[in-house]
Amino acid sequence: MTFCGHWAEEGLDPGAIDRQMGHLFRQLHITDLGGLIYYLASLDHLILIPAFWLFYLGLKDFLASQQKELAQQ
Amino acid sequence: MIWSLAPSLVVDITGSILAIILAGFCFTTVRRLLRQEPDNALWIFLFWFSTALGIFALSRSLGHIAKHVLILTGFPQVWKSLSPFSGGINTFTFILIASVTVFFQHFQRIYRRMSANHAELETFSRDILHLNRDLETMVMERTMAEMALGVADGIRNPICVIGGFSRLLLKRLTPDDPTREWLTTIAAETKRMEEMVTKFESLAEKREYFFGQEDLNQVVETTLTTLAPEIEAKEIQLHTSLWPEPLMGKINGHLLRVALSHLVRNAIEATPRGGGITLTTKRDGEFASLKIQDTGRGMSPEVVEQVFTPFYTTKIGGSGLGLVFVRQIVEEHRGTIKIESEVGRGTRVIIDLPQRFMLQQRSDFRPAQ
Numbered sequence: 001m002t003f004c005g006h007w008a009e010e011g012l013d014p015g016a017i018d019r020q021m022g023h024l025f026r027q028l029h030i031t032d033l034g035g036l037i038y039y040l041a042s043l044d045h046l047i048l049i050p051a052f053w054l055f056y057l058g059l060k061d062f063l064a065s066q067q068k069e070l071a072q073q
Numbered sequence: 074m075i076w077s078l079a080p081s082l083v084v085d086i087t088g089s090i091l092a093i094i095l096a097g098f099c100f101t102t103v104r105r106l107l108r109q110e111p112d113n114a115l116w117i118f119l120f121w122f123s124t125a126l127g128i129f130a131l132s133r134s135l136g137h138i139a140k141h142v143l144i145l146t147g148f149p150q151v152w153k154s155l156s157p158f159s160g161g162i163n164t165f166t167f168i169l170i171a172s173v174t175v176f177f178q179h180f181q182r183i184y185r186r187m188s189a190n191h192a193e194l195e196t197f198s199r200d201i202l203h204l205n206r207d208l209e210t211m212v213m214e215r216t217m218a219e220m221a222l223g224v225a226d227g228i229r230n231p232i233c234v235i236g237g238f239s240r241l242l243l244k245r246l247t248p249d250d251p252t253r254e255w256l257t258t259i260a261a262e263t264k265r266m267e268e269m270v271t272k273f274e275s276l277a278e279k280r281e282y283f284f285g286q287e288d289l290n291q292v293v294e295t296t297l298t299t300l301a302p303e304i305e306a307k308e309i310q311l312h313t314s315l316w317p318e319p320l321m322g323k324i325n326g327h328l329l330r331v332a333l334s335h336l337v338r339n340a341i342e343a344t345p346r347g348g349g350i351t352l353t354t355k356r357d358g359e360f361a362s363l364k365i366q367d368t369g370r371g372m373s374p375e376v377v378e379q380v381f382t383p384f385y386t387t388k389i390g391g392s393g394l395g396l397v398f399v400r401q402i403v404e405e406h407r408g409t410i411k412i413e414s415e416v417g418r419g420t421r422v423i424i425d426l427p428q429r430f431m432l433q434q435r436s437d438f439r440p441a442q
Contacts, residue, residue: 003217006160017078018075021147023082023141023144024079024145025077025079026077026078026079026082027075027076027077027078028076028077028078029074029075030074030075030076030077031074031349031373033187039076039081041077041079042084042085042163043080043081043084044088045084045085045088045089045091045092046084046088046089047093048088048177049088049091049092049095050128052091052092052095052096052099053095055095055099055126056095056098056099056102058101059099059102059106059119059123060102062102063102063105063106065105066110070109
């Protein structure tokens with residue numbers, strides 16, 4: 001997804017991003033599929049963070065079962 | 074369509090900070106896991122995976138935050154010159170994650186294969202132990218039986234003579250004869266000795282429990298079913314020609330299966346891919362005969378001469394005891410084993426087992442030499 005986002009950014013029309021209101025309030029003129037992909041890919045943290053969180057929960061679960069096993073021994 | 078990029082900015086910065094925090098949590102957790110069990114392959118993999126993931130999260134997140142900070146503070150050119158390096162580091166860490174995963178995937182495959190081999194070795198070891206125990210029991214029982222029969226045979230006749238004459242004398246003596254009491258004691262003690270001889274003889278009969286009435290054809294069939302995957306894996310043509318009637322005899326099916334498995338495995342190893350193995354059973358007078366013939370590489374007469382010598386082997390890693398055990402098993406069944414072989418043409422093993430043996434009649438009992 002990140003790769004697609006960067007790829008779409010490279011092919012983005014220079015005038016597609018309106019920076020008149022500053023960096024915080026930039027606006028994107030979506031005229032084609034590349035623009036849409038760029039916009040959606042720029043939100044990739046919405047997938048990355050839950051995935052990271054689930055990975056962390058899995059590790060915590062492993063740790064809990066390991067400590068339970070060690071306590072039983 | 075005009076969409077604001079402000080949500081993307083918020084998600085980017087918040088996500089970057091959270092990614093660094095979560096990567097730290099993951100790394101700490103997995104380090105604790107590994108500290109408890111440093112030899113656990115999964116924890117080792119997760120440790121390296123989390124480390125690579127942490128570097129990736131740190132590099133990418135710091136890159137994204139730096140990008141926004143530099144642009145907001147009016148240094149977009151600085152970011153432009155830095156961005157290729159940031160992208161390069163991100164790509165490198167991404168490749169690192171993939172490499173760690175691929176490496177451990179291969180490692181896991183090797184580990185699984187090793188575990189399977191280990192389990193197989195344990196099974197073989199258990200089988201050998203079981204076989205050894207059975208052989209030891211058989212030898213012990215045979216020794217007991219031989220000893221009992223030896224003693225019984227040696228003293229039965231003198232005891233019978235003493236007992237017979239003492240009873241005859243008792244009949245001839247008058248009731249008030251002073252020696253009558255002594256003769257009565259001799260007759261009673263002789264009777265006790267006769268009973269002891271009978272008990273000794275019954276010890277020998279215990280051997281029968283170890284052998285049961287079984288069909289040799291069935292032993293061959295069950296053994297071949299077990300070995301079918303090995304035969305198929307080498308694409309060997311298996312031909313069986315079993316005697317149409319059951320070849321019943323007093324045998325120990327478990328031991329014979331072990332012996333037969335060993336012989337068939339030897340044939341599989343010696344036979345090239347696509348070769349053939351033939352198993353034949355038949356009744357030959359008082360004997361049940363079993364023949365295993367392969368189209369393998371065969372053996373020279375010098376090798377054939379030595380195959381039953383303990384610890385003699387031509388195989389790398391072989392114990393040199395397999396055929397010794399096989400012969401021991403056949404001899405415990407009062408049978409004979411013969412090996413005929415020709416280099417380049419194959420090997421033929423012929424086992425003859427007497428169908429009526431082992432104390433069915435006392436005169437049948439002849440301890441194996």
